[in-house]
Amino acid sequence: MKFSISALFCLLAVSPALGQTFRNPVLWNDLADNDVFRVNDTFYYSASTMHYSPGAPILQSKDLVNWEYIGHSVPTLDWGSKYDLANGTNAYVKGIWASTLRYRESNGLFYWIGCVEFSTTYIFTAPSITGPWTQSSSIDNCYYDAGMLIDDDDTMYVAHGGGTISVSQLSPDGLSEVSTQVVFTSPSDVGYIEGSRMYKYNGSYYIFNTRPADAQFVLKSTNGPFGPYVVKELLADIEGPIVGGGVPHQGSLVDTQKGDWYYMAFEDSYPGGRMPVLAPITWGSDGFPILITVNGSWGTSYEYPLPPFPVPDLNGTDLFKETKLGPQWEWNHNPDVTKFSVGNGLKLETVTVTDDIYEARNTLTHRILGPTSSGTILLDYKKMVDGDRAGLALFRDVSAWIGIVNSGSDFKVSFWNGMTLNSSTWTTSSPGSEIASVPITNGTGKIWLRAFVDVQPGQVDTGLFFYSTDGVGYTQLGSFTLNNDWEFFMGYRYAIFNFAVIELGGSVEVDSFSLDAPGLTTTG
Template sequence: MPCIRRCFGSSAALLLAAGLIFARSAQTQPGPQTAQTASFQNPVLWEDLADVDIFRVGDTFYYSASNMHYSPGAPILRSYDLVNWEYVGHSVPVLDFGPPYDLNGGNAYNKGTWASFLNYRKSNKTFYWGGCIEFKKTYIYTAPTVEGPWKRHAVLDNCYYDAGLLIDDDDTMYVAYGNTTMHVAQLSPDGTREVKSQVIFQTPPEVKTLEGSRFYKVNGNYYIFTTRPANGEYVLKSTHGPFGPYTMQKLLLDTKSPIEGGGVPHQGGIVQTQKGDWYYMAFIDSYPGGRIPALAPIKWDADGWPHIEMQDNTWGLSYPYPLPPHPLKAHTGTDRFAGKALGPEWEWNHNPDNSKWSLEHGLRLQAATLTDDLYMARNTLTHRILGPQSTATIEMDVSRMKDGDRAGLAIFKQWSAWVGVKREGDTWKVAMEDGLRIAGRDWNTASKGTEVASEPLLGRRIWLRASVDVHPGPGRKATFSWSTDGRNFKPIGHPFTLNNEWMFFMGNRYAIFNYATKELGGAVKVASFTLTAP
């Protein structure tokens, strides 16, 4: 997680042609991520997937990321070539860390799951996830497969801040963690308690801060990859065991980004392919979109230190594929919510009230909260924005909304805006609202927003659309539009300027919501969500 206490540092209106929209399961990832190309382009996936932990089990690569207050927690992706990725699950089924995670008596914005570890233990064929929650305790979850079922395994009274898990050759589990003062802890054989912990390295004053640990054993040496937020990566090496002593060498500092306007690739992990080649996956601060992954090969010198294969001191925009390309289902397409469960790419804003939503030939969202504040409304369902430009469209039946209900599609971050439907008495209208804000140390609501445009809605079936540009930099825009036939869209309101600040950490998201301002009991049916990109 980029240092909380010390750190720092035109929207496209896309037309949906019916013949170009396919079910997600029938597509493969587009552009540079197809089987016909011999090289890949960075970023490998333009989505907000920070605090990378990456490893391989057999022929399969797994990627764990942060998602903080979104539920379920700690998303997991899978790949067979390190370039094409698909969402497969979450390590934390429910953020059961206290009432604020249910938006009860407060909120958990910027809390929850961040900079955690994920690894696989061959001896018992079990996946282990662990993370420190709110700087207090470390929670460990386990599962027989990444798809689950995931269960809470242990709660340790120690905070393993920005932790990395190593399972040594003798099956002992070690955790590297810390900020500036770096530690290694040994866990009990069953992984339920700490056997011992000690300081193994003190960051030199000229480096200032190190965190974001990832722990490895390569050719008999122990390595801890650490981040100097948010512009550097340093490696600690021990030739005498997991508790050191460790020496330090710089891996990168102020390296030019492969994304114009983006930050320095940092805080990632390394993985070895079946062929014996090594790669480093890091993330790039690329707001307003978030922190997105980039991949580069690494080599080891004669002294056992890793070096990234740069191109003129630049993280390469393109490299040869690590392995034969293995395309997976696209991140674009149409979700008709036809299954028994939401796809693993979906996450709720805080824990949902599961009694107030269902999948019934579409997504049925009952109003779960009586409020006039979107930030405190439960059952807001979010989806990462696909960069650098994309468009999301939902089809929604609003006939069962009650007086005072609000339902629609938002661009969601600490600054938010939305297009949606308001019912007032016996009338319905489509509206755009802007100016929603949360701020301050506890991210409480600073502004509930204001209506900037509205028009009468005569029918009860509507398509709502948001088109977004998340190229790194200030002044990026989102535009909203609506339709009553799914073909002819009409703009509404004004372009919304996306928030470009890093302090919220998470990038902007698409969000589907329904809440009540007067009485509970209303509902909407979302028939589909379609994501397109140029």
Template sequence: MKHTRYRLGLAAVTAVLVTGAGGLVSASASAAAGCSVTYTVTSQWSGGFGADVTVKNLGDPVDGWRLTWSFVAGQTVSQIWNGAVTQSGAQVTVADAGYNAGIPTGGSAAFGFNGTWTTTNPVPTSFALNGVTCTGSVTPTTGGPAPTTTAPPTTPAPTTPPPTTPPPTTGPWPPSSTFTNPVLWQDFADIDIIRVGDAYYYSASTMHYSPGAPILRSYDLVNWEFVGHSVPNLDFESNNYNLTGGRAYVKGIWASAFNYRPSNKTFYWIGCTEFNRTYVYTATSVEGPWQKRSRINNCYYDAGLLVDDNDTMYVAYGSTNISVAQLSADGLSQVRAQQVWTSPSNIGYIEGARFYKRNGYYYIWLTKPANGQYVLRSRSPFGPYETKEVLLNLPGPIQGEPGSVPHQGGIVQTQNGDWYYMAFIDAYPGGRIPTLAPITWNADWPVLQTVNGRWGASYPYPNVPRPPRQVKPMIGADTFTGPTLGPQWEWNHNPDNTRWSANNGLRLQTATVTNDLYQARNTLTHRIQGPSSTATIELDHSAMANGDRAGLALLRDSSAWIGLRRDNGTTRVVMTNGLTMNSSWQTTGTGAEQASAAVSGSRIWLRVNADVRPGAGRQARFSYSTDGTNFVGLGPAFTLNHAWQFFMAYRFAMFNYATQALGGAVTVRKFDLTTP
């Protein structure tokens, strides 16, 4: 628990258009030298369509690219990801997004977009890369999903291409020949992953955010959705988790264990807090309700939970000195515990245990943060164990970040008997993001499958059954129809539930009198979608009181925000930076106003765009609008802190606090997370 680059799909795809007879044909434009382009209509509905484009460089390496083509039937590009688009009439130009500017000889770059059409939607047949025409014949083939007959949900385009949409429930399966890493560009660290029937579940750490221990679900290991949380409230016997009398930054939920027990059809979550106690939560459905069932007065640090063939439950845990505990029949207390292995000096510090059984062997999966992975094997849960290296200093799928070695996480077996390893890579300021690779077995030892000596940017798509439905997008709009919040939301520490409500908007009453955002209760956070994304809120501020501060922040140990200040009956929109904490997570700076503007009326739109590609110097920009359409930049760009010590990544955060007296309120009418 002590402790990723973007992926480009290299698989060839075909362009698809709708024929008059309702069938599908494809078109591929290529050139003998220079470049080839493949263009896929991934979905189509009345008046709109989605498309993926892959350009392959057949000439000299390029550092910065521009792809041009013409639409012949009046189509327009309305939204794009992994590129920047300009369109003048029929002529379309898509430039690189910065992080994907380099294309080596034989390499590819990919982007996707949503567009509009009127009478027909023919596929472009001519493209040019940096002025070099990609020409060639059009070869009709069959491919791609059938067009839809109704418009898709009104959410923004998905953001981690390819694949750029949830897997289809009709048409070819799998939806593509490969998947690309990272499979999900959001901060979900300390992974535990299991399969129950045809569904895969993913648990992660959240530290001081509440509810904690989020659960994701997938049907193909590639496309994921929010489901719920194992810990509904940070009920850990300390008011620090309520931001009353203290604070619990970087405490709370670290790497924890998550598993399913078939005998009683129950999910278990087990986690140690503050190095001295372990809590057990259970539920019969991942959606909940989850209940705290017991406290064990032993720290199962970085725990992995195994339900053995005979229904006995074991926990592997520890750092450097690894122990195994046997739990009681109900899984709520400890029967015995024994140290089973000590890391030798040539390996050093080790943690992050996961516990498995296969072919009569017990396996403890361990990480050397943040650059190695090892596995222990024994015929008994209590050892003796032998050791094997899984990976060490293996380059990850994100080029240019040599420190981003995939590590920790867990392994899972598919319905068809294949095995996969879901690790995470350090990708600050965007956090620790998941990346997937297949595992094979040799003499009952797991062997990671690599590509050209590194964790692959793409692998063959998992051979799993077709999903029963599409998963819900990980981004999009929320109008807070109430009365509860969706599982994508987490508060900074436990909220005061008497001072917020959701019903046709999120009403945030001031819950704290302070001048310190880090001390303010009821700050609601959402993960940032990488490699860059934009959060926009529509804020009704008619009920603000004098001294109140409300807005949208980029929240971490170095923070900034755009929002409203109401003082002496006057409301201004301001951009503030310089909010900081020290290494003990105590506030060292409450912020300094950098720019402001007078506002009138009762409604304002606030926007933050964040570039969370891994590395130093990434920036965020702030803007506002009085009509929801025309946005005005406010204040300087804010440089994000990319150090790992805070562990949690930057988040978008909505807040409202008082500096004089409680009583004021604001209502967030809409939150929208879009890319790029």
């Protein structure tokens, strides 16, 4: 079937002002385990990225609702060859889990702290939120699900742990551990808790914890950062604002310059991922925070915390004209930096000889925009060599792609389905198979490839794949049922790939990537 789908966007378009109310989620992007904090009149947001590189994306906002990507705290996942997809190894679902980010006014440094693979805690610092970020030290102790507090006297503390919560005091430079102490062991009526965030309010110390994935608890101490702490439930089993999604939980507390408080949680919304949702907080007479609900549920809409401040729209076209990739992009594992370039489009040389996209280096990913959107690339495939495969995937632990296959004597547009990772070892269960193909006869050497997604949870979530030889009329070549299991943690992404099946030496150029929400249209 044929579709005419517009791909004309403006990179400088701004988010529409929503008056004095906003709707949840504040961003239909997979941005889990957030740590949100304020420096003067600017809010910053850090999130988990597991095996994607660079890691720990940073977003900024002036109003807590409209967010833009500005960088990453971890430039390279420098933790062994598996993070390079080398020697037959991989780091799927490893890497950066819940971590913490703060600004320390006394020395003008930003600190990112995170535990990798339950063993070592790494500390990265930067003189500016946009970098340069460097690994400054490591601690031979896992600050699991870390939450940092810089106290009024400039002492740095980190709350961390699962089930048993500890607080560690850092050295004056914030780069090593002075002491650590267990401050709370969760009782049976609370259950297993994790996802620590640490705060100080009106002289009391608070540790914010989640019981995944249905409740949120607050620990409070009036006797200093090492407790003792008492616990109170903030929420449990309430309905979230995303239809079909889970219970909002984890995340962080943040205050505005006006003195108002908000809770930025995430809501499980697979297969898209975990989406940020925002709600106001008040403080009770007992000193514990109280979530402001709407008819007993997390509201789909609230008043803006501050006057709306527009940011560049996530919709748009990236022509890859800058000298480096924008902060909205992340590679599947660390890339081989000698095998790609940007500035006049995106050039991808083949790096890996494989028939498995999960083993192919230099696969470039972009978060999908929910609840529906489409991603489109304009691909120049003239320099592909025999056996090469290049195109656009919907990428997760169960994947599918549309692309160009060089069969030696000719090219074809091909749709592949069934690429699957084993959910216990995260090795490839199946490299997939070709479902449909069409010979290319126009001979221009360029083609438009499109993937459309509907990731509204609680339904049969669908991916559709199209191609076009003129960028106007699109033909559907395949469809795909998205996997909505949670175990991979990360949601689906658009992924641009190029790998060799026979030998290295080929390359492709991507002239543009366009993101369109709500995505599929039949006119224009």
